[in-house]
Amino acid sequence: MPPIRCVVLSAMLAATLVAQAPDHLVVPLAYETNDAVSFQWIAGASRDVRQQTLILQSHLTPMLGKTMQAIELRRSATAETFLGGTADLTVSLSISPNVPLACSSQFAANVGPSPVQVFTGPVTLPTSPGVTGPAVAWSASNIVRIEFQTPFLYTGGTLCVDVVGHPVTGQNANWWMADAEFENLAATSSDLGGGCGAYGGPQHEWSFVAERTVLAGGHALFFAYGAPWDLGLALFGIGSPVGIPMDALGFPVPPICELHMASFLVLQLAFFEPESALGLGARGGRAEIRLPFGHDPSFLGFTCTTQWIDLNTWETSNAIEWTTPSSVPTLGMALVEGDAADASGEVSVHLAHVMRFEYQ
Amino acid sequence: MIQDGEGIRAVQQGGSVSVEVGPNDSSVEISTAGNNDTTSTRVEPNKTATVPIPDVPGGTLLLITVGKGSRRRTILVEVIAPPP
Numbered sequence: 396m397p398p399i400r401c402v403v404l405s406a407m408l409a410a411t412l413v414a415q416a417p418d419h420l421v422v423p424l425a426y427e428t429n430d431a432v433s434f435q436w437i438a439g440a441s442r443d444v445r446q447q448t449l450i451l452q453s454h455l456t457p458m459l460g461k462t463m464q465a466i467e468l469r470r471s472a473t474a475e476t477f478l479g480g481t482a483d484l485t486v487s488l489s490i491s492p493n494v495p496l497a498c499s500s501q502f503a504a505n506v507g508p509s510p511v512q513v514f515t516g517p518v519t520l521p522t523s524p525g526v527t528g529p530a531v532a533w534s535a536s537n538i539v540r541i542e543f544q545t546p547f548l549y550t551g552g553t554l555c556v557d558v559v560g561h562p563v564t565g566q567n568a569n570w571w572m573a574d575a576e577f578e579n580l581a582a583t584s585s586d587l588g589g590g591c592g593a594y595g596g597p598q599h600e601w602s603f604v605a606e607r608t609v610l611a612g613g614h615a616l617f618f619a620y621g622a623p624w625d626l627g628l629a630l631f632g633i634g635s636p637v638g639i640p641m642d643a644l645g646f647p648v649p650p651i652c653e654l655h656m657a658s659f660l661v662l663q664l665a666f667f668e669p670e671s672a673l674g675l676g677a678r679g680g681r682a683e684i685r686l687p688f689g690h691d692p693s694f695l696g697f698t699c700t701t702q703w704i705d706l707n708t709w710e711t712s713n714a715i716e717w718t719t720p721s722s723v724p725t726l727g728m729a730l731v732e733g734d735a736a737d738a739s740g741e742v743s744v745h746l747a748h749v750m751r752f753e754y755q
Numbered sequence: 756m757i758q759d760g761e762g763i764r765a766v767q768q769g770g771s772v773s774v775e776v777g778p779n780d781s782s783v784e785i786s787t788a789g790n791n792d793t794t795s796t797r798v799e800p801n802k803t804a805t806v807p808i809p810d811v812p813g814g815t816l817l818l819i820t821v822g823k824g825s826r827r828r829t830i831l832v833e834v835i836a837p838p839p
Contacts, residue, residue: 432800433800436762575802579800594793595792595793677789741780
């Protein structure tokens with residue numbers, strides 16, 4: 396029989412170990428065990444990428460007042476083996492001034508006042524044999540684990556997980572896709588016609604709406620192709636199925652160039668910036684307009700029409716009438732992703748990594 | 756045929772190209788090399804955009820891109836034969 400003080404000491408040690416065992420929280424919690432519908436690449440796995448994820452406090456309540464110690468990303472379920480590699484990551488956490496549905500495309504604007512760099516250095520992406528799901532374990536071969544060098548005390552608010560990743564030469568993991576949730580919301584659109592000019596093929600369809608971005612709380616993306624460095628004017632307003640020939644208004648263009656706008660609400664300018672990659676020159680330059688939409692009822696089921704005019708030639712694009720979805724994204728997360736050297740990125744309020752946080 | 760473009764890849768299946776998109780871009784653009792006709796297809800929840808192959812002769816190169824500028828990813832797909 397062991398001495399009494401030995402038994403007491405063992406009991407105290409066991410109690411201490413239990414007290415120190417870290418807890419885990421998966422965000423979104425619905426994917427604690429099972430694979431989510433989508434996937435998303437990882438910063439630095441093969442390219443210089445910055446990924447900023449904003450997470451609503453409602454996802455993080457169990458961590459309030461606790462110290463965060465690690466983040467894990469789980470592989471997406473598929474029969475495919477993901478070949479491993481190494482990424483060079485720097486991770487900073489802060490409390491963002493922006494909720495996900497009001498996030499900025501500017502990285503700096505989403506970072507809170509006292510960011511903490513919790514990790515910097517190489518991170519292993521393990522070679523991961525195929526897992527078909529739906530359950531995917533948080534096991535060593537299924538996860539990318541970032542163990543913090545500096546813990547982070549979560550005191551509440553929208554958490555900003557800011558990851559800057561650089562590839563390591565010879566260690567690229569070209570297709571290591573992490574699990575991600577994707578909320579299936581999109582605008583609907585219809586083409587009203589009216590296009591003319593050299594771009595967009597025989598139908599002169601050189602104007603586009605990125606339907607996944609056109610929703611309440613999103614950063615709506617409208618783009619068009621035209622002669623490199625010409626100036627494009629994007630008209631937003633009430634569309635008209637009946638076009639007005641631009642030549643009837645005195646513009647020096649063929650009669651097929653028609654304006655399909657009954658009124659204008661917003662006018663925006665953008666240059667058709669040429670693409671430098673081999674073979675893309677004939678496509679023309681690409682002009683983009685991004686409009687941050689509020690996450691309020693006025694942007695639900697909102698119908699509008701977009702049509703471009705090349706101000707150098709007065710040629711018109713096809714007009715596109717679009718309608719936002721009738722519901723707000725409920726993911727409670729936003730992803731801002733771009734080149735590591737850029738000041739801004741592409742905003743998604745419908746798509747984000749599934750993350751597991753380790754905390755005490 | 757699978758082609759990796761550092762974050763995107765494409766599989767040609769019959770009369771369409773299935774493009775898997777790793778980044779958070781919401782659409783895929785496809786054009787024929789040397790041609791000014793571009794189409795755009797949205798990315799579905801499985802992060803795939805299914806793009807019909809245009810009616811072009813065998814040997815034509817298709818340019819598939821997501822994003823713009825420093826975010827742009829490009830892959831080339833060669834059409835072996837016209838779609839049925």
